[in-house]
Amino acid sequence: MEIYSVKPSPYDLSVIGAGAAGLVCAIEAARRGLRVVVLDHARQAGEKIRISGGGRCNFTNLSLSPDNYISHNPKFCLSALKGYSPYDFMARLDLHHIRYEEKEAGQLFCQGSAKEIVAMLLQEATTAGVVLKMGHTVHTARALGDGYEVLCKQGNYQTPRLVVASGGLSIPKMGATDVGLRIARQFKLPVVETRPALCPFLFEGGLQKMFSSLSGLSTPATLTTGGVSFTHQLLFTHRGLSGPVALQASSYWQRGRALLLNLLPEQDALALLLAAKQGEPRLQVTTLLSRYLPKRLAQALAVGLDAPLAELPDQRLKQLANQLNGWSLTPAGLEGYRTAEVTAGGVDTAMLSSKTMQVKARQGLCFIGEVVDVTGQLGGYNLQWAWSSGVAAGRYI
Numbered sequence: 001m002e003i004y005s006v007k008p009s010p011y012d013l014s015v016i017g018a019g020a021a022g023l024v025c026a027i028e029a030a031r032r033g034l035r036v037v038v039l040d041h042a043r044q045a046g047e048k049i050r051i052s053g054g055g056r057c058n059f060t061n062l063s064l065s066p067d068n069y070i071s072h073n074p075k076f077c078l079s080a081l082k083g084y085s086p087y088d089f090m091a092r093l094d095l096h097h098i099r100y101e102e103k104e105a106g107q108l109f110c111q112g113s114a115k116e117i118v119a120m121l122l123q124e125a126t127t128a129g130v131v132l133k134m135g136h137t138v139h140t141a142r143a144l145g146d147g148y149e150v151l152c153k154q155g156n157y158q159t160p161r162l163v164v165a166s167g168g169l170s171i172p173k174m175g176a177t178d179v180g181l182r183i184a185r186q187f188k189l190p191v192v193e194t195r196p197a198l199c200p201f202l203f204e205g206g207l208q209k210m211f212s213s214l215s216g217l218s219t220p221a222t223l224t225t226g227g228v229s230f231t232h233q234l235l236f237t238h239r240g241l242s243g244p245v246a247l248q249a250s251s252y253w254q255r256g257r258a259l260l261l262n263l264l265p266e267q268d269a270l271a272l273l274l275a276a277k278q279g280e281p282r283l284q285v286t287t288l289l290s291r292y293l294p295k296r297l298a299q300a301l302a303v304g305l306d307a308p309l310a311e312l313p314d315q316r317l318k319q320l321a322n323q324l325n326g327w328s329l330t331p332a333g334l335e336g337y338r339t340a341e342v343t344a345g346g347v348d349t350a351m352l353s354s355k356t357m358q359v360k361a362r363q364g365l366c367f368i369g370e371v372v373d374v375t376g377q378l379g380g381y382n383l384q385w386a387w388s389s390g391v392a393a394g395r396y397i
């Protein structure tokens with residue numbers, strides 16, 4: 001058998017990926033005195049941080065629990081989230097005088113720009129002595145003696161420790177690759193099947209035509225799927241449904257299953273229609289619905305009901321009420337990784353220590369961030385997972 005040994009290397013740790021997780025991990029490890037090299041094929045570090053939250057970076061959420069995460073082991077994230085909490089990241093921003101604000105319940109955004117967070121991390125990395133090798137494409141990594149060799153287009157890196165922080169599959173145009181999953185498989189680590197999450201729904205046929213005609217309209221709604229309900233803005237698009245409520249539901253949706261859409265989450269639609277039939281019998285359905293919904297949506301829902309309420313049988317009003325409070329819709333699919341904000345699934349957490357992110361069966365190998373089977377809901381949960389898992393690995397590797 002061929003025996004490999006790690007050649008003397010100027011680095012103690014290679015980190016694959018200069019995204020949110022990789023950067024904080026590298027900083028933490030370098031502050032402990034490790035010589036750290038970060039390899040990334042992008043031109044600039046932290047590209048997803050830069051575009052996150054519409055350029056303002058929803059960097060965390062103050063209301064945080066395992067319920068906000070999807071994983072085969074939903075409790076896995078707890079230890080890292082406790083070890084480095086939203087308040088720890090806020091303290092970091094305070095130190096750099098980066099101002100932030102709570103926009104919606106618990107969601108914290110930069111007051112200025114997401115670029116401030118990237119600049120902060122790059123400054124911290126430089127100060128800690130992290131070596132960033134941008135424009136470096138990693139093909140794979142393998143075990144070499146007690147250590148690791150990262151096979152890179154621009155040359156190989158041999159180090160006793162390796163952290164894989166290469167992110168998910170979402171937005172390949174921005175450089176997302178499956179390299180982390182391939183490395184996991186190479187080390188015989190199981191990977192939970194991946195799928196696009198926080199992703200718009202696609203519809204076909206009549207529903208697609210209807211939603212397309214409403215494209216651009218937004219209304220508060222409740223979507224229920226897989227036993228989970230969300231209430232937020234729903235956006236009609238040329239291809240189907242999007243907006244925060246659809247993105248949230250997409251992470252829990254399974255192909256072939258229906259979504260239950262409630263367009264009047266605050267109202268009992270049947271009671272509303274019957275009361276109006278009694279109180280305002282000459283009222284048209286469209287006029288009534290326009291009090292609660294955007295006019296074009298009200299018109300689309302009231303097609304075939306262009307008579308005064310008094311002339312419409314209760315049975316017909318019941319059908320309309322069912323549609324308003326519990327419209328069962330089966331999407332044709334999701335838009336896919338092209339537009340998904342994140343990737344669900346990834347490296348199976350059963351193989352990792354929840355405290356250190358280290359592979360239980362191998363010294364010195366960690367997986368962190370989105371490449372791991374931990375997926376947050378919309379609202380800053382994914383970046384908080386990246387910070388927390390990155391710090392955990394950086395502290396202990």
Ligand code: FDA
Pocket residue numbers: 016017018019020021022039040041042045046047048049051052053054057058059060136137138139165166167168170171174175176177178179340341342368369370371379380381382383384386
């Ligand atoms: P990340 O993807 O950040 O970094 C991985 C790095 O690995 C990249 O720099 C990539 O170039 C590099 N890489 C990949 N393959 C490679 C290879 N073969 N060789 C070399 N390098 C390679 N979350 C949140 O909490 N709040 C928000 O506001 C948003 N907003 C948002 C908007 C949009 C449009 C998207 C797409 C995503 C979000 N997210 C978000 C999600 C969040 O950005 C995401 O979960 C984290 O950035 C994941 O951090 P990681 O470090 O794990 O991966």
